[in-house]
Amino acid sequence: MKKNSTRRTFLKQGIQGTIAVGALSAIPSSILQAHSLPALPFTQAPLPYSFQALEPIIDAMTMEIHYTKHAAAYVKNLNDAASIEFKGQEISLEDALKNSSAYSTKLRNNAGGHYNHELFWKSMVAPGGNSGPTGQLKDAITTTFNSFENFKTKLSESAMTRFGSGWAWLYLDEKKTLQIGSTPNQDNPLMDVSTIKGLPILGIDVWEHAYYLKYQNRRAEYVSNWFNLINWQIAEERFLKNK
Numbered sequence: 271m272k273k274n275s276t277r278r279t280f281l282k283q284g285i286q287g288t289i290a291v292g293a294l295s296a297i298p299s300s301i302l303q304a305h306s307l308p309a310l311p312f313t314q315a316p317l318p319y320s321f322q323a324l325e326p327i328i329d330a331m332t333m334e335i336h337y338t339k340h341a342a343a344y345v346k347n348l349n350d351a352a353s354i355e356f357k358g359q360e361i362s363l364e365d366a367l368k369n370s371s372a373y374s375t376k377l378r379n380n381a382g383g384h385y386n387h388e389l390f391w392k393s394m395v396a397p398g399g400n401s402g403p404t405g406q407l408k409d410a411i412t413t414t415f416n417s418f419e420n421f422k423t424k425l426s427e428s429a430m431t432r433f434g435s436g437w438a439w440l441y442l443d444e445k446k447t448l449q450i451g452s453t454p455n456q457d458n459p460l461m462d463v464s465t466i467k468g469l470p471i472l473g474i475d476v477w478e479h480a481y482y483l484k485y486q487n488r489r490a491e492y493v494s495n496w497f498n499l500i501n502w503q504i505a506e507e508r509f510l511k512n513k
C-alpha cells in the first residue's frame with residue numbers, strides 16, 4: 271500500500287483483494303453501503319426543490335444536467351484531488367478555498383465549483399416564493415447602493431461584463447461592507463488568489479451551462495429573470511451571520 275493511499279483506496283483494495291467478486295453479491299447491498307464505503311469528505315446536498323421548480327425561468331433539463339452532471343463532477347474531482355493533497359488531514363471546504371494558492375489548479379477549480387454551486391442552489395427559490403430583500407440586508411443594500419434598482423443594475427453589469435465563464439457576486443468585504451464583483455471560472459471571493467475578497471452573500475452562475483438550453487446567447491435575459499428566483503431569506507441569513 272502506497273504511503274498516500276486513502277482509506278477509501280484501502281477499503282476498495284481490501285474488498286477486491288480478499289473477497290471473490292461472486293461472494294460480494296451475497297452481501298446485502300445495505301450492509302455494503304453502510305459499512306464498506308467510508309463517507310467521502312465532500313458531497314452534494316440534496317437540491318432543495320425539484321428540477322422543474324424554477325420554470326419558466328430555468329428549465330428542468332438545465333437544472334437536471336447542471337446539478338447531476340456539472341456540479342456532481344466538481345464534487346467527484348474535488349474528492350479525487352483532496353484525497354491526495356489534503357494528505358489525510360480533515361480540511362474544511364472554506365479553509366481549502368482560503369488557502370487555494372497552496373493547492374493545485376484542479377483542487378482550486380473543483381473546490382470553488384462545489385462551494386459556488388451549493389450556494390447557488392440554496393440561493394434560489396421557485397418564482398413567487400420570495401418578494402425581495404427585507405430587514406437589515408434590505409437596509410444595507412439600500413444604503414450601500416443607493417437603491418435596490420441600482421443594486422440590480424450593478425450586479426447585472428457585473429454578470430454581463432464577466433468575459434467567458436464565471437460568477438457575479440454580492441459579497442461582504444473584509445471591512446464588512448457589501449460589494450459587487452465577479453470572478454472567472456469557479457473562483458470566488460473566499461479564495462486567497464481572488465482579486466475580490468470577502469464572504470459571498472449571493473452568487474449568479476454565468477457559465478453557459480447554467481442557461482444555454484433556454485437562453486442560448488441571451489445572457490442578459492437570463493440574468494434579468496434570475497433576479498426573480500433569489501431566495502432573499504437565505505441571503506439575509508448569511509448577511510446577519512457574517513456582518
Ligand code: MN3
Binds near residue numbers: 387480
Ligand atoms: Mn454551474
